[in-house]
Amino acid sequence: MSSILRLRALVKHFPITRGIIFQRTIGAVKAVDGIDLEIERGETLGLVGETGCGKSTTARLIMRLLDASAGEIVLAGRDITRLKGADLKAARREMQMVFQDPHSSLNPRKTIGSIIAEPFAIHKLLPDRDERKREVQRLMETVGLNPEHYNRYPHEFSGGQRQRIGVARAIALSPKLLIADEPVSALDVSIQAQVLNLLRDLQRRLGLTLVFIAHDLSVVRHMCDRVAVMYLGKIVELGPNEALYGFPRHPYTGALLAAVPVADPTLRGSERRPLGGDVPSPANPPSGCRFHTRCPKAQALCAEQDPPLEDKGSGTLAACHFPLSREEVTQMGVRSAR
Amino acid sequence: MSPEPLLRVEDLHVQFPSEDGVVHAVDGITYQVMPGRTLGIVGESGSGKTVSSLTTLGLTRREGARVSGRILFEGQDLVTLPEERLRAIRGNDIAMIFQDPLSALHPLYRVGAQLVQAVRAHRDVSKAAARARAIDLLGLVGIPDPARRVDEYPHEFSGGMRQRAMIAMALVNDPKLLIADEPTTALDVTVQAQILALMERLQRELGMAIVIITHDLGVVAEVADDIAVMYAGRIVETSSAEQLFAAPEHPYTWGLLKSIPRLDGPREEELVPIPGTPPSLINRPSGCHFHPRCPYAQPDHARIDPRLEPLPGDPSHHVACLLEAEMRERLWAELAAGATPEQALAEVGVPGAPA
Numbered sequence: 001m002s003s004i005l006r007l008r009a010l011v012k013h014f015p016i017t018r019g020i021i022f023q024r025t026i027g028a029v030k031a032v033d034g035i036d037l038e039i040e041r042g043e044t045l046g047l048v049g050e051t052g053c054g055k056s057t058t059a060r061l062i063m064r065l066l067d068a069s070a071g072e073i074v075l076a077g078r079d080i081t082r083l084k085g086a087d088l089k090a091a092r093r094e095m096q097m098v099f100q101d102p103h104s105s106l107n108p109r110k111t112i113g114s115i116i117a118e119p120f121a122i123h124k125l126l127p128d129r130d131e132r133k134r135e136v137q138r139l140m141e142t143v144g145l146n147p148e149h150y151n152r153y154p155h156e157f158s159g160g161q162r163q164r165i166g167v168a169r170a171i172a173l174s175p176k177l178l179i180a181d182e183p184v185s186a187l188d189v190s191i192q193a194q195v196l197n198l199l200r201d202l203q204r205r206l207g208l209t210l211v212f213i214a215h216d217l218s219v220v221r222h223m224c225d226r227v228a229v230m231y232l233g234k235i236v237e238l239g240p241n242e243a244l245y246g247f248p249r250h251p252y253t254g255a256l257l258a259a260v261p262v263a264d265p266t267l268r269g270s271e272r273r274p275l276g277g278d279v280p281s282p283a284n285p286p287s288g289c290r291f292h293t294r295c296p297k298a299q300a301l302c303a304e305q306d307p308p309l310e311d312k313g314s315g316t317l318a319a320c321h322f323p324l325s326r327e328e329v330t331q332m333g334v335r336s337a338r
Numbered sequence: 339m340s341p342e343p344l345l346r347v348e349d350l351h352v353q354f355p356s357e358d359g360v361v362h363a364v365d366g367i368t369y370q371v372m373p374g375r376t377l378g379i380v381g382e383s384g385s386g387k388t389v390s391s392l393t394t395l396g397l398t399r400r401e402g403a404r405v406s407g408r409i410l411f412e413g414q415d416l417v418t419l420p421e422e423r424l425r426a427i428r429g430n431d432i433a434m435i436f437q438d439p440l441s442a443l444h445p446l447y448r449v450g451a452q453l454v455q456a457v458r459a460h461r462d463v464s465k466a467a468a469r470a471r472a473i474d475l476l477g478l479v480g481i482p483d484p485a486r487r488v489d490e491y492p493h494e495f496s497g498g499m500r501q502r503a504m505i506a507m508a509l510v511n512d513p514k515l516l517i518a519d520e521p522t523t524a525l526d527v528t529v530q531a532q533i534l535a536l537m538e539r540l541q542r543e544l545g546m547a548i549v550i551i552t553h554d555l556g557v558v559a560e561v562a563d564d565i566a567v568m569y570a571g572r573i574v575e576t577s578s579a580e581q582l583f584a585a586p587e588h589p590y591t592w593g594l595l596k597s598i599p600r601l602d603g604p605r606e607e608e609l610v611p612i613p614g615t616p617p618s619l620i621n622r623p624s625g626c627h628f629h630p631r632c633p634y635a636q637p638d639h640a641r642i643d644p645r646l647e648p649l650p651g652d653p654s655h656h657v658a659c660l661l662e663a664e665m666r667e668r669l670w671a672e673l674a675a676g677a678t679p680e681q682a683l684a685e686v687g688v689p690g691a692p693a
Binding site: 050051158160161188189190192193194196197215216217218222241242245255256257258259260261262263264265266267274275278279335336 | 382383496497498499526527528529530531532534535553554555556557559560562579580583584593594595596597598599600601602605607608609610611612615616
């Protein structure tokens with residue numbers, strides 16, 4: 001058993017209420033609506049999808065920052081879905097998170113040294129002051145910060161450096177699982193590559209298991225071994241990087257990949273038809289396959305039956321009644337297609 | 339005879355006094371936009387790309403900014419134009435759309451009312467006529483059922499529809515020039531593709547010129563005819579889009595191209611970040627502003643300030659770099675073949691550079 005994290009039928013519904021004192025539940029935002037996922041030890045899994053697809057909610061459920069409505073989360077063989085108190089605290093030691101915005105995720109009144117030492121303080125590790133300081137400085141060096149800046153405050157650092165501080169804090173306890181939620185989308189282009197290289201380097205050196213959440217499909221392709229594509233609270237396609245980018249089977253994956261602008265004006269002439277419409281509300285998702293309202297291949301069956309996530313014979317699992325063919329992938333203008 | 343440029347910016351400087359010193363936001367830039375063409379201005383935060391466009395519309399006037407140089411729009415200098423005459427141009431001949439459509443639309447007014455106001459600010463038409471125009475425009479930018487949606491509030495629109503509504507508002511008076519400041523940065527990738535396709539279609543149908551400001555090289559590659567790359571308040575390279583991606587000349591442009599993963603590139607390609615961080619615009623580096631981060635900088639680059647000059651072989655391609663043209667060509671050839679900056683340096687052997 002080499003899987004480090006297993007999600008089974010994971011569901012998170014946020015209730016929609018009406019009334020001020022006697023709140024009645026009149027519906028639910030189905031942010032995550034039945035996810036099954038296994039993450040192997042040492043791999044990098046990419047979670048991609050557009051705003052509102054449930055990728056960040058999934059991360060928060062795994063971290064137990066939100067309580068699941070149903071389903072289970074198994075971390076290293078142990079069901080952590082409903083842990084409380086000291087047990088939960090112990091489980092949280094095993095997983096850490098890097099957040100999107102390095103400006104709001106660091107306390108402006110604390111020095112870098114105490115920010116990175118916070119995990120040790122919470123878990124009552126390394127009580128000896130000098131020892132703790134040595135360890136923090138070692139971490140700073142690991143992520144490419146100058147250990148002499150131990151006593152500086154977050155505002156004295158640039159965005160890229162702050163993100164390094166966030167990474168140092170996240171790896172302080174040698175977690176089994178690191179979740180990075182859009183770690184580079186708030187950074188300038190020239191700085192993004194610095195943080196991406198750092199994460200990749202740490203992942204290799206420390207054997208980290210990384211869940212990498214991003215909306216930028218080029219970045220995910222660069223970083224991840226396996227990729228899960230989400231749409232309206234469900235995984236619509238899941239597979240190894242090469243297979244998913246080379247031959248996407250779900251029309252939504254195809255549309256996402258075709259929409260990515262590529263830095264090469266000579267490719268501009270190629271026909272691309274952008275996906276029409278907007279993402280429907282997760283409070284009232286379409287019947288059957290949730291993508292059928294925007295899908296160019298939709299037929300009557302799609303509005304009736306929700307397709308299961310199954311092997312389509314080309315390396316990925318896709319939840320689609322009428323998966324894409326190679327010709328269709330080429331016609332859509334998917335630039336990563338093989 | 340080549341046609342006259344619609345907009346010509348000449349040696350534009352914009353400075354803001356601050357407590358810590360003078361911020362040199364825009365530091366002597368020159369560019370032009372031809373009618374019906376699209377210019378992409380690429381740069382990172384603080385490169386001056388937004389300030390230069392806000393200045394075109396006179397939107398930096400009130401902040402005590404010191405503006406010098408000329409911004410010629412159809413022969414008029416917008417820098418010295420009195421406010422009321424600039425007002426007649428702003429939102430009429432030149433329109434702008436912003437990054438965040440939610441904060442650019444008034445939350446308490448119906449979308450239609452805001453469009454009607456934009457029409458009537460420049461044209462003496464009845465409310466009914468302005469409303470008809472608003473509905474037409476919402477239809478033109480691809481909002482379904484415009485006659486009904488015109489009476490909705492911005493919060494009832496999705497992110498993509500809000501940006502469409504912003505574009506509709508910009509188009510109200512048939513502008514000759516549309517300035518789009520990061521128009522798709524806040525949007526999802528499929529919606530971004532819709533908006534870019536919409537802008538291209540509108541340009542074809544209405545014949546307006548577009549200045550698109552972005553940090554995303556993929557976006558400019560999709561839509562721009564010409565590209566200007568900005569760094570620390572200056573244009574460091576400008577050329578046609580094809581040339582810029584096929585034969586980039588400035589080490590900063592190389593750095594940008596090598597630091598983004600490409601969807602159609604080899605998956606295991608190594609990203610080469612640009613070392614260091616963008617400079618302060620108060621205490622700017624001496625000489626070439628990029629020299630502290632440039633792997634190929636030589637000792638005298640800290641003293642000499644490069645000028646934006648045309649390439650000997652291609653007068654439409656300008657670059658501000660102190661390296662010799664032949665050396666740049668060889669360095670880029672190495673980098674394009676996958677070499678790191680260090681390997682390229684070792685191969686080409688730039689004299690005086692650190693080994």
